[in-house]
Amino acid sequence: GAVVSQHPSWVICKSGTSVKIECRSLDFQATTMFWYRQFPKQSLMLMATSNEGSKATYEQGVEKDKFLINHASLTLSTLTVTSAHPEDSSFYICSARAPVGYNEQFFGPGTRLTVL
Amino acid sequence: AQSVTQLDSQVPVFEEAPVELRCNYSSSVSVYLFWYVQYPNQGLQLLLKYLSGSTLVKGINGFEAEFNKSQTSFHLRKPSVHISDTAEYFCAAALSGGYNKLIFGAGTRLAVHP
Numbered sequence: 001g002a003v004v005s006q007h008p009s010w011v012i013c014k015s016g017t018s019v020k021i022e023c024r025s026l027d028f029q030a031t032t033m034f035w036y037r038q039f040p041k042q043s044l045m046l047m048a049t050s051n052e053g054s055k056a057t058y059e060q061g062v063e064k065d066k067f068l069i070n071h072a073s074l075t076l077s078t079l080t081v082t083s084a085h086p087e088d089s090s091f092y093i094c095s096a097r098a099p100v101g102y103n104e105q106f107f108g109p110g111t112r113l114t115v116l
Numbered sequence: 117a118q119s120v121t122q123l124d125s126q127v128p129v130f131e132e133a134p135v136e137l138r139c140n141y142s143s144s145v146s147v148y149l150f151w152y153v154q155y156p157n158q159g160l161q162l163l164l165k166y167l168s169g170s171t172l173v174k175g176i177n178g179f180e181a182e183f184n185k186s187q188t189s190f191h192l193r194k195p196s197v198h199i200s201d202t203a204e205y206f207c208a209a210a211l212s213g214g215y216n217k218l219i220f221g222a223g224t225r226l227a228v229h230p
Contacts, residue, residue, distance in 0.1 A: 006159075034217075043206060043223050044160075044206070044220045045220075046217060095160075103148070103165070104162055107152075107161070109158055109159040110157065110158060110159045
């Protein structure tokens, strides 16, 4: 199956700083990637849909200026949490639209963000 | 609006016993349904999916699920669980293919005891 990686797997930062998380499709091209947020013991909430070469589509209630998404190539999407605060601490998971024929998404391993 | 409900937040079970994790969806149109498993601090792994055709779907690790349109359910079953099946399980639905926007249920924590 297709592989999606995320980097870093975990990050700790100080309040007020910005953090960038990378999502890569390793062996296929992904025109669409998705970013999810998961709080402890809760489900995944879709934050935004990232399309290569165009602006991301954000879900209702997600701050566009807070969570910057850039899908610069067919294999890379980045999520930047700007001016992070402790309430941004969460598990961030990306997924990539699978190649034709799979009819599913492939998920990355997630990134644990802790803001002190 | 489309929604997915997982009826049990936690399911404790003894090793080698059968288990059923329940999932109901609400949608007035056809949906595609998925079950994912998540181990601690990891991403999601697809167990199985229903797109069309046979209502009984077999997945990996001995899991299967049955799509019931009249009851709008997609329950996950395994006849004999192992300790290694301890994980969080998520049911998800999509309106237009599994490669598009997924709506997740709240998750069910399966705890297998020796």
